[in-house]
Amino acid sequence: MKLAYWMYAGPAHIGTLRIASSFKNVHAIMHAPLGDDYFNVMKSMLERDRNFTPVTASIVDRHVLARGSQEKVINNIVKKDKEEKPELVILTPTCTSSILQEDLQNFVQRASIETESDVILADVNHYRVNELQASDRTLAQIVEFYIEKAKKHCTIDTQKTIQPSVNIIGIVSLGFHHQHDLVDLKRLFNDLDIHINLIIPEHVSVSDLALLPKAWFNFVPYREAGLLTAKFLAEEFDMPYIDVTPMGLLNIKTAICKMQDILASFQCKRDYTKYIELQTKYVSQAAWFSQSIDCQNLTGKTAIVFGDATHAAAMTKILVQEMGVNVLWSGTYCINDQDWFRNEVQHLCAQVIITDDHNLVGDMIATTEPNAIFGTQMERHIGKRLNIPCGVISSPVHIQNFPLSYKPFLGYEGTNQIADLIYNSFTLGMEDHLLDLFGGHDTIDAVTTTLSSNDLVQWSPDALKELTKIPGFVRGKVKRNTEKFAVANEYRVISLEVMYEAKEKASI
Amino acid sequence: MTLSTSKSTGFECETGNYHTFCPISCVSWLYQKIEDSFFLVIGTKTCGYFLQNAMGVMIFAEPRYAMAELEEGDISAQLNDYEELKRLCLQIKKDRQPGVIFWIGTCTTEIIKMDLEGIAPKLEAEINIPIVVARANGLDYAFTQGEDTVLAAMAHRCPDHQYQHDTKDKTINNSNELVIFGSLPENVVKQLNYELYKQGINIRGWLPSNRYSELPIIQTNDYVIGVNPFLSRTATTLMRKRKAKLISAPFPIGPDGTKAWITKICQVFNRTPIGLEDREQEIWNHLEQYTKLIRGKSAFFMGDNLLEISLARFLIRCGMIVYEVGIPYMDKRYQGAEIELLRTTCEVMKVKMPKIVEKPDNYNQLDRIRDLQPDLVITGMAHANPLEARGINTKWSVEFTFAQIHGFTNSKEILELITKPLRRNIGNTKTSSNEIYIPQN
Numbered sequence: 001m002k003l004a005y006w007m008y009a010g011p012a013h014i015g016t017l018r019i020a021s022s023f024k025n026v027h028a029i030m031h032a033p034l035g036d037d038y039f040n041v042m043k044s045m046l047e048r049d050r051n052f053t054p055v056t057a058s059i060v061d062r063h064v065l066a067r068g069s070q071e072k073v074i075n076n077i078v079k080k081d082k083e084e085k086p087e088l089v090i091l092t093p094t095c096t097s098s099i100l101q102e103d104l105q106n107f108v109q110r111a112s113i114e115t116e117s118d119v120i121l122a123d124v125n126h127y128r129v130n131e132l133q134a135s136d137r138t139l140a141q142i143v144e145f146y147i148e149k150a151k152k153h154c155t156i157d158t159q160k161t162i163q164p165s166v167n168i169i170g171i172v173s174l175g176f177h178h179q180h181d182l183v184d185l186k187r188l189f190n191d192l193d194i195h196i197n198l199i200i201p202e203h204v205s206v207s208d209l210a211l212l213p214k215a216w217f218n219f220v221p222y223r224e225a226g227l228l229t230a231k232f233l234a235e236e237f238d239m240p241y242i243d244v245t246p247m248g249l250l251n252i253k254t255a256i257c258k259m260q261d262i263l264a265s266f267q268c269k270r271d272y273t274k275y276i277e278l279q280t281k282y283v284s285q286a287a288w289f290s291q292s293i294d295c296q297n298l299t300g301k302t303a304i305v306f307g308d309a310t311h312a313a314a315m316t317k318i319l320v321q322e323m324g325v326n327v328l329w330s331g332t333y334c335i336n337d338q339d340w341f342r343n344e345v346q347h348l349c350a351q352v353i354i355t356d357d358h359n360l361v362g363d364m365i366a367t368t369e370p371n372a373i374f375g376t377q378m379e380r381h382i383g384k385r386l387n388i389p390c391g392v393i394s395s396p397v398h399i400q401n402f403p404l405s406y407k408p409f410l411g412y413e414g415t416n417q418i419a420d421l422i423y424n425s426f427t428l429g430m431e432d433h434l435l436d437l438f439g440g441h442d443t444i445d446a447v448t449t450t451l452s453s454n455d456l457v458q459w460s461p462d463a464l465k466e467l468t469k470i471p472g473f474v475r476g477k478v479k480r481n482t483e484k485f486a487v488a489n490e491y492r493v494i495s496l497e498v499m500y501e502a503k504e505k506a507s508i
Numbered sequence: 509m510t511l512s513t514s515k516s517t518g519f520e521c522e523t524g525n526y527h528t529f530c531p532i533s534c535v536s537w538l539y540q541k542i543e544d545s546f547f548l549v550i551g552t553k554t555c556g557y558f559l560q561n562a563m564g565v566m567i568f569a570e571p572r573y574a575m576a577e578l579e580e581g582d583i584s585a586q587l588n589d590y591e592e593l594k595r596l597c598l599q600i601k602k603d604r605q606p607g608v609i610f611w612i613g614t615c616t617t618e619i620i621k622m623d624l625e626g627i628a629p630k631l632e633a634e635i636n637i638p639i640v641v642a643r644a645n646g647l648d649y650a651f652t653q654g655e656d657t658v659l660a661a662m663a664h665r666c667p668d669h670q671y672q673h674d675t676k677d678k679t680i681n682n683s684n685e686l687v688i689f690g691s692l693p694e695n696v697v698k699q700l701n702y703e704l705y706k707q708g709i710n711i712r713g714w715l716p717s718n719r720y721s722e723l724p725i726i727q728t729n730d731y732v733i734g735v736n737p738f739l740s741r742t743a744t745t746l747m748r749k750r751k752a753k754l755i756s757a758p759f760p761i762g763p764d765g766t767k768a769w770i771t772k773i774c775q776v777f778n779r780t781p782i783g784l785e786d787r788e789q790e791i792w793n794h795l796e797q798y799t800k801l802i803r804g805k806s807a808f809f810m811g812d813n814l815l816e817i818s819l820a821r822f823l824i825r826c827g828m829i830v831y832e833v834g835i836p837y838m839d840k841r842y843q844g845a846e847i848e849l850l851r852t853t854c855e856v857m858k859v860k861m862p863k864i865v866e867k868p869d870n871y872n873q874l875d876r877i878r879d880l881q882p883d884l885v886i887t888g889m890a891h892a893n894p895l896e897a898r899g900i901n902t903k904w905s906v907e908f909t910f911a912q913i914h915g916f917t918n919s920k921e922i923l924e925l926i927t928k929p930l931r932r933n934i935g936n937t938k939t940s941s942n943e944i945y946i947p948q949n
Binding site for chain 1: 552557561562573579580596618620646649888894897945946
């Protein structure tokens with residue numbers, strides 16, 4: 001058992017449902033107790049979906065517990081087949097159903113005899129994979145299923161398109177800014193004169209999946225969903241794939257260069273050098289912005305990064321290599337992808353954190369005291385408590401992360417939006433100096449803004465008053481270091497004298 | 509409609525394929541109500557994910573709740589439940605020093621048959637904090653019934669005599685003291701207490717109280733009454749285990765319900781209600797600005813929180829026509845007086861008794877909604893936006909469980925919620941010619 005208040009990645013079935021609900025005309029049936037269909041609420045609320053979420057539950061209740069599901073699951077699949085006429089029904093196990101150990105595969109086989117639609121069982125283990133891994137797995141499973149089916153019916157089309165073309169793999173419902181990113185990716189490929197063959201699973205029909213091999217190569221913008229599919233297609237059809245997230249100028253450049261190489265391997269000579277230079281210099285404002293005098297004050301500012309592997313790695317790279325920000329540590333909750341993540345960021349920051357425990361992340365933020373945080377909704381709230389600004393760069397999401405206006409993270413427009421996000425997250429320029437000079441514009445008494453509760457030493461009223469005069473953004477650090485000094489020197493109470501002594505002896 | 513047909517209006521029962529919240533959601537309001545409590549939900553990531561998302565911003569405010577997240581070792585019994593729970597509870601004791609720990613059993617603990625009720629007393633003695641076990645799982649219950657399971661478990665813990673060292677000189681007088689059950693916000697408790705005080709009724713206490721240590725004394729033959737329609741297990745426990753006498757009354761929702769509730773209590777204590785008629789009329793007069801908006805309009809309850817019968821009864825009294833009352837579970841005995849009031853209200857207002865559908869099927873309901881085109885559908889969030897996009901007004905049902913809707917004072921609150929979608933349309937100049945907002949592909 002694990003004591004947990006918060007989790008970064010949801011349970012496995014959420015991943016499966018995100019894939020199922022991304023496709024057109026695919027229906028998911030959860031084998032779940034009453035109340036587990038919370039996914040529908042999220043889809044309808046966060047994405048403000050106008051359509052009914054194509055997810056229903058085959059309810060597991062007392063009777064199911066006593067006698068097994070028997071015909072119930074099959075009837076529900078057949079009923080849904082008649083009502084909605086989907087192309088595919090995905091039976092989705094939940095954590096509850098997986099410990100019942102019913103033979104769901106058998107239900108699927110029996111149901112598929114009676115249905116017009118295809119029926120498959122999502123192959124995910126609830127106690128071994130999380131939401132993100134499950135979405136990756138389910139997408140690959142569906143693609144494999146339809147490629148096999150097309151092969152059997154000889155409808156598979158492996159003839160490459162005449163023009164260079166690409167499949168974009170991994171645009172998923174409830175994904176962090178996926179819809180905005182997709183717009184910018186389309187623009188990017190349009191600019192590069194690469195035709196988009198298929199975008200999956202986003203609103204594509206499963207019967208179109210047989211067209212996947214027509215593309216020259218596959219593009220996986222996010223590591224969390226799509227890599228397994230790309231690897232399968234690489235094995236099956238020898239299709240090359242690119243898994244560089246085009247987030248930030250450097251990454252975009254790497255991704256485009258890789259495309260150039262792939263096209264060259266197909267005897268299609270393209271030179272994108274000019275394009276990259278033009279975009280970097282004039283279309284994206286980010287490169288110039290980081291050069292501009294306004295951003296000089298970013299030098300030496302500290303930040304920490306935490307999020308999913310894709311966004312945290314890209315963000316770390318942008319902050320360090322493109323903006324000159326000092327990233328104290330960078331971390332991810334994608335434990336399964338830690339080797340890749342470590343490899344990406346370890347030369348960019350002093351420490352790499354791999355954890356899915358938000359308490360640890362909170363304590364790390366409290367002790368390292370960065371000037372700004374780039375994290376998830378959880379880090380935003382940690383930042384609020386510690387009075388440190390935070391830019392949200394990754395799921396888990398909140399309704400605020402589904403803005404109506406155009407806010408991509410990928411592509412050249414994405415670099416602009418990220419530059420704004422970074423700039424707005426720091427207190428910069430004159431404001432910074434003025435705060436320094438006048439001891440901050442907050443006159444509130446709250447000085448205990450650390451998460452780690454340390455009651456070993458007490459503060460005298462005088463010293464506490466003095467502490468309030470220290471500018472807000474360094475106050476926490478001074479407080480902590482003084483406490484450390486007092487503990488080391490066995491002072492029980494921190495008086496003004498102790499405070500000054502600490503300032504002199506310990507380099508605060 | 510003749511009396512005979514209205515009497516025969518039966519209840520229907522569908523497939524139970526409907527959307528509702530998991531009953532563990534009750535921790536979100538109960539941990540706030542019981543100030544010295546800590547709620548430990550023993551379940552899986554699925555439970556945690558639901559709570560995390562359903563509670564929204566509350567989750568960031570260091571709530572006094574946590575998941576005991578079961579891992580593969582717990583499921584396959586490689587780990588010892590007792591030792592695991594002890595470890596977590598000691599940590600909670602150290603970090604939060606709660607006055608009571610609630611263990612919320614979930615579907616998973618049911619399926620793997622974790623003996624929470626057996627472990628709790630031993631651990632309670634060992635770590636010296638009361639542990640109350642409630643099985644609020646989705647196998648058996650829906651949404652607000654979660655509170656019912658918790659209160660039923662708490663009913664066992666109410667003291668049956670005054671502690672000797674209790675210096676307060678409150679003497680217990682069985683003849684006219686009352687214990688009310690149901691979790692309500694503090695100011696609503698005060699309002700209802702005051703209404704009864706005006707009738708000369710003394711309230712001994714509420715289940716739950718603000719603190720676990722202040723649970724009311726319940727003795728044999730004490731009178732108890734519920735404030736919410738979903739508390740049937742609590743009522744049963746109080747009657748069977750505590751030998752209390754249940755006052756069966758409509759629930760104090762809406763001025764009509766509140767009057768009926770107080771009247772019934774007065775009857776039991778042999779008091780003539782003072783000024784109730786006037787008070788009710790006064791409230792109705794104040795409500796006129798809202799009732800004129802909904803009079804003659806139609807409503808459809810898809811059903812997910814068990815407040816449906818009481819709300820439908822109130823809305824019919826306001827002049828609405830209710831087509832269907834979906835409800836997760838219908839306890840005809842506990843809700844008997846409420847159903848009777850619904851029936852008489854329909855007769856008085858000369859409208860057809862609505863169809864009461866237990867364990868509804870959302871798919872069929874959407875079909876019926878399409879045919880009936882009601883002016884307002886009261887539904888869960890899963891259907892609200894899609895219905896709005898199809899030009900059907902909706903009100904999110906969960907709001908009724910979090911808003912203050914009890915007593916004379918809060919009747920306005922219910923109509924504020926109900927009329928909101930309709931009022932929005934009054935001032936809303938349609939930006940598009942068609943009310944349907946579904947893209948064609």
